[in-house]
Amino acid sequence: MRRILAALAVAATVFAAAACTSDDGGKPAPPAGGGTRISLGVIPIVDVAPAYLGKKKGFFSSRGLDLTLVQEQGGAAIVKGVAGGRYQFGFSNATSLMAAQADGVPLKVVANGVTSNGRPGRDFSAVVVPDDSPIKSAKDLAGKKIGVNALKSLGDTTVRQSVRRAGGDPAKLVFTALPFPEMPAALQSGQIDAAWVVEPQLSEALTQGSQVIASNFVDTAADLTVALYFTGSTTATQDADVVGRFTAAINESMAYATAHPEEVRDIIGTYTPISDVVRTSMILPDWPHDINRPSLERLATLGSEDGIFTRPPALDQLLP
Template identity: 70%
Template sequence: MRRILAAAIAAVLLLTGAACTDDKKVEAAPGTKVSVGVIPIIDVAPIYLGKQKGFFAKRGIDLTLTPEQGGAPIVEGVLGGKYQFGFSNVTSLMAAQSAGAPLKAVASGVASNGRAGRDFSAIVVRDGSPIRSARDLSGKRIAVNTLKNLGDTTVRQSVRRAGGNADNLSFQAMPFPDMPGALQAGKVDAAWVVEPALSAVLTQGGQILASNFVDTAPDLTVALYFTSRGTMTAKPQLVTDFTEAIKESMRYAAGHPEEVRDVVGTYTQINDTVRIAMILPSWPEDINRRSLERVATLGQRDGIFTKAPTLDQLLP
């Protein structure tokens, strides 16, 4: 009887130990901490959704998203090691690449929906403005989020297409969320805005002058997710995992517009009217190279690039 009892106790202890071991295996290992520089606009809704839905966590990525004013400081952050990955407009990335920065895009970020007057980006004026067309912007004060960047290039192109003088524009840098108030207060004559700032302006009675992305190129690829070549060399599996997660996130966002509207309110201050009214961009997986070639040509014309960007070195 003692031998039977001892054997039973040993069996129980063995099973308990095995269970503890299994529990430890079931517990999720701490994810690799990854910081990403983003801009608090609708463009990055997919990565916030992807974090919510666990698309990064299931690949072992513990994601931190840090807002910046524009693409240029995010590029600097990735190059300086502050961020492992970043989201930036294509002009900032082209400028950095043409200057010799060791950057590489890993995935598409966001694209114009191609609908003039109903794109997620626009040049706007306040209610009652005497400015009736992009042609009338010559000599006027125009808000953009950063200087000598995508805003400059695409606004100039809208002015050119309207028959105006694109060489006589006065750009003023400010964060997108500040633009609706600055426009209402008369601190600027016009503004280049993207959602949700666009709907904030429109709900205050503002008017759209032009859809600058549509004027620049059909279905313009506006921004990309990217990393440094150093990270690609040192952590290739992390780059693969991040790329897969962001692509899954973009597919999910494209198929769940109402969740996009909800998640934007978690990282920007918007009311329900703006949330419902927002015009959504496109989130295609493919990068529209022809549209980037157009942006590169215009950027050289406007003096943004010191030399022509080499897209083969930048794109995946």
């Protein structure tokens, strides 16, 4: 971990040198059209639809922010991107953020990101298997190859919890890392036995002949806070005005997404390929402003039991 932190520090120095002029105080130069350039690391899934929708609706530009969205495979990669200075803000699952914080990476959550809708069998996240699979419940996943978008992250912990609740052995799961967009095809080809997917890949997998065997977020905690928007601790302190404007913009974006689900369905097709069938059948998550801290405490406990954290995460330091 010391080597990783050292590498991130070097990367941050290089980024700062490339992005700043000699008299700009170390901040990114404003775009020609005015405003402050900011970048946000995201994953091409339904969770971040409010950010894309908010950019389209002008919620960021109206606050003097010129937003660029950068796609990554998973939350851990986004954490590294923010810590290394590749972008100022990130969207990451809560487990990856807690793991990084426990390892000493200086991060600060600035807003809630997405929350489970809490409906078993109808959440926006699920573990799926082919229709003809011998796997009938989460208990049967022991010894099977399960696709997750990143190892030792939210997928590990929540899928293991589904297995625990079904009476199976969570220590016998075999995880394989794949990008979410590749999951449905990998499942149908037999590359993996089961997949943890979120929307829109959940609906894509179901339309291709798969079925839900577990709602892993629902099995983990009531109204689970799944992911959050965050920045580096230095940015949170030194650029508090920019952080405040970003937080206000993303909160407005989430409120707008909640009130306009059809626009959410439309915007998703602009940043990840989906069919009309998937667009109309997608199960949407919740986007409340409030962070469900008890659910994060539950994730922290489970992550510690699973050996994901080197030490217990300090939620008081990480959360606003």
